[in-house]
Amino acid sequence: AQRVTQPEKLLSVFKGAPVELKCNYSYSGSPELFWYVQYSRQRLQLLLRHISRESIKGFTADLNKGETSFHLKKPFAQEEDSAMYYCALGQYGGSQGNLIFGKGTKLSVKP
Amino acid sequence: EPEVTQTPSHQVTQMGQEVILRCVPISNHLYFYWYRQILGQKVEFLVSFYNNEISEKSEIFDDQFSVERPDGSNFTLKIRSTKLEDSAMYFCASSLERVNTEAFFGQGTRLTVV
Numbered sequence: 546a547q548r549v550t551q552p553e554k555l556l557s558v559f560k561g562a563p564v565e566l567k568c569n570y571s572y573s574g575s576p577e578l579f580w581y582v583q584y585s586r587q588r589l590q591l592l593l594r595h596i597s598r599e600s601i602k603g604f605t606a607d608l609n610k611g612e613t614s615f616h617l618k619k620p621f622a623q624e625e626d627s628a629m630y631y632c633a634l635g636q637y638g639g640s641q642g643n644l645i646f647g648k649g650t651k652l653s654v655k656p
Numbered sequence: 657e658p659e660v661t662q663t664p665s666h667q668v669t670q671m672g673q674e675v676i677l678r679c680v681p682i683s684n685h686l687y688f689y690w691y692r693q694i695l696g697q698k699v700e701f702l703v704s705f706y707n708n709e710i711s712e713k714s715e716i717f718d719d720q721f722s723v724e725r726p727d728g729s730n731f732t733l734k735i736r737s738t739k740l741e742d743s744a745m746y747f748c749a750s751s752l753e754r755v756n757t758e759a760f761f762g763q764g765t766r767l768t769v770v
Contacts, residue, residue: 581761588660589699589747589761631699643689643712644759646699 547572549634551647558622559655566617566650568606568632577635578615579644580606584628592630593617602626622654658682662748662762669738669769677733677765679748688731689749689759690723692716699747705731706754738769 548571558564570576578595593601595608595615606617615632632647661680669675681688690702703713705723720742722734731750735742745766749759 588763589749591758594758643701643704643714644691645701646691648698 547634547636547645549632549645549647551630551632551650553650554648555651555653557653557655560624561621564617564619564622564626564652564654566630566632566652568615568617568647570613570615570632570634572613572634572636574636576608576610576615578606578608579633579635580604580615580617581631581633581646582628583631583649589631622652624654624656627652627654658760660748660750660760660762662746662765664765665763666766667768669767671740671769672737675735675738675767677735677746677748677767679731679733679762680729681731681748681750682760683729685750685752685760687711687751687754688723688725689751690733691747691749691761692744693747693764694741694744702733735767738767740769743767743769 550569552567580592581589582592583589593606604617604619606615608615629649629651631649633644636643663678667675688705691699692702693699701714703717703723704711720736724732745764747764748762751757751759
């Protein structure tokens, strides 16, 4: 079954520390993976998609098909990174076209 | 910057009543979605809509639910007879394409069934 697992409900780090938000997926096809972020009182917004291989706000994520992972990393966390982070798997095949979300990880960056 | 807008931001309704949640997707987008998030749980897919018909729906989207694009700009989610367990945050989203494209989300409507 298609599934996205984010094992950490809450991750708390100090400003300047490295951050890694874990995401593992289960999908029988070729996965399309995304990270969405939700800042306090704001809407869900796309942070990264694996196909772009880009760095946004200092965050990167590499798709590891062997480990079925798509962990989100940032070398030096900032206080403004505090938010809910959702890993999402795009189901695209036939008539499908939707996102399966993980439960989310709340990142708290302390000064 | 264009945004997906949802109204109302908070809706309180009595169990058994019908509710309609409204969304205005981004104007040139072709694919529309509803998701919901029960408090403390993950965001769950409900339904996707393209070319004036449902293209996919989840197990959650039973006969109590329906969607409509009545006038070419609004996209509505109707819950026919609300249950307590329908209380959740409902998110509308839209995208330009189906595959590997960014879905833009609205701010959400918090539905409270009492």
